Amino acid sequence: MKAVVYEGPRNVSVKNMPDAKIEKPTDVLVKITTTNICGSDLHMYEGRTDMETGRILGHENLGVVVETGSAVERVKKGDCVCMPFNIACGFCKNCEKGLTGFCLTTNPGTAGAAYGFSGMGPYSGGQAEYLRVPFGDFNCLQLPPDAEEKENDYVLLSDIFPTGYHATVLAGVEPGDSVAIYGAGPVGLMAALSAQLKGASKVMVIDSHPDRLRLAEKLGAIPVDDSDGSSVEQILKLTGGEGADRGCECVGYQCSCHGREVPNLTMNNLVKAVRPTGGIGMVGVFVARDPGSPDDLAKNGVLALDFGQLWMKGQHIATGQANVKAYNRKLRDLIAAGKVRPSQIISHELPLDRAPEGYRHFDARTEGWTKVVLKAAA
Ligand SMILES: [Zn+2]
Ligand SMILES: [Zn+2]
Incomplete structure (x- = not known):
């Protein structure tokens, strides 16, 4: 699959990487349609973290479920879903309280895991054609029938909203x-x-x-x-x-x-x-x-x-970081009801192939480059 890979300070490339796949019975595999570049990706992009080279970036992800593990009950193939940037188990002491940004089991030794992020566990990011979602039943937010029409609104439920x-x-x-x-x-x-x-x-x-x-x-x-x-x-x-x-x-x-x-x-x-x-x-x-x-x-x-x-x-x-799951459902419903339109801050929509250009301009704070969304589906 094609993916955006961190190659070193101020250097990302789009290249072929091994396909994401189901690794555990609780996983869901998502074909990514929209994935964003985030301000916090820039800390890694600028080489200000200990991000390893060769890793796939991207923690703001939305797409369609293409496969579910044998232990997944709620999420179904074909569902349009948006994933919180936090990867959470749903059963630890913090997750039980809704503090999913500080999950105690998905990144052992510390609290809180995320896709494609330095210090947040080994998980690959979603600036790619496919994403493995651990604990899929817990981490996939299902979207309503207007998901495609309002995709640029719903994708902001992954993090910034x-x-x-x-x-x-x-x-x-x-x-x-x-x-x-x-x-x-x-x-x-x-x-x-x-x-x-x-x-x-x-x-x-x-x-x-x-x-x-x-x-x-x-x-x-x-x-x-x-x-x-x-x-x-x-x-x-x-x-x-x-x-x-x-x-x-x-x-x-x-x-x-x-x-x-x-x-x-x-x-x-x-x-x-x-x-x-x-x-x-x-x-x-x-x-x-x-x-x-x-x-x-x-x-x-x-x-x-x-x-x-x-x-x-x-x-x-x-x-602290947001416990996305504590809010994403009600914010989704506000979008669905037409009460709020967060996508009005999106300035650029680029195909995945042009991610390096998106990173360069967003990092340089080029006038007008407020928020970049990448379209992963060919
Ligand atoms: Zn983000
Ligand atoms: Zn947990």
Whole structure:
């Protein structure tokens, strides 16, 4: 099968790889139709992780079931399904509570597994013609009859829509709240959409890329241009000096300021911009070790946080990757009902063969390249 393979820093190729196949009776084999390039793929693409060369990338996957293992009961051949990026067992202590991003059995020794991802287990990614889905009954979300027509909406259920939603849950967004979202990348934009679904009175999105800020505005948020570093003052002004009720961190450890990486910048801005006793949800990726970082603390995963101010303000912080399965069903139903259209942030639809071009432009933040989806079916 054709697949997108990591060859080394800033080098991916599309080549023939052994076909994905059923390996265990609980597996499902999916013929991929749409698979996305994610901002978190870029950490691997840039060589900032210990991703092994020769592995297939891609954790945002949608397709049609072509084969099921002998122990699979619910999922049937021909079903159109979308898979959470988390691979979860459904029966461990965390999965039982809905915390499927921290499954204790699919990536032994740590918590949480994913397709085609450094540090998240041995699983191959779905930027390929076929994908093996472990625990298929648990991990396949079946899609309604309009799956083909709304494929670009449903494929965002694999990660960024639930992840943006999770940011608002971690921050504690309630109806009427004002929300400051740092980062107008795909996840930040999905957080803006989710905050509005949850009834926020004012959603402010902070970034320094004009094209992304325009998209945030199109989604109904107030764009806050931080290219001069004035975002905190602007948020205080927009909230009558009080600060936002809730804040979302949708940037992660490679946060940059005028081309220089400053890993603690967004978090400390959020501590300043969120009101006393407000909540901060962090879904941007931070890592335990980042040897490639120019920042000495960050090399060991340490962040210089304004902890005194955080404590004095009585703020809470909640962190971590999204438990996609906790949200994907209800978000699917909102898409099916026509209440929300997350695909409006997709900027490029490319055939799988053109994945290297998609990676190059998305990584370079080329103007207008917001979200790339790859069409795997020939
Ligand atoms: Zn992703
Ligand atoms: Zn589990």
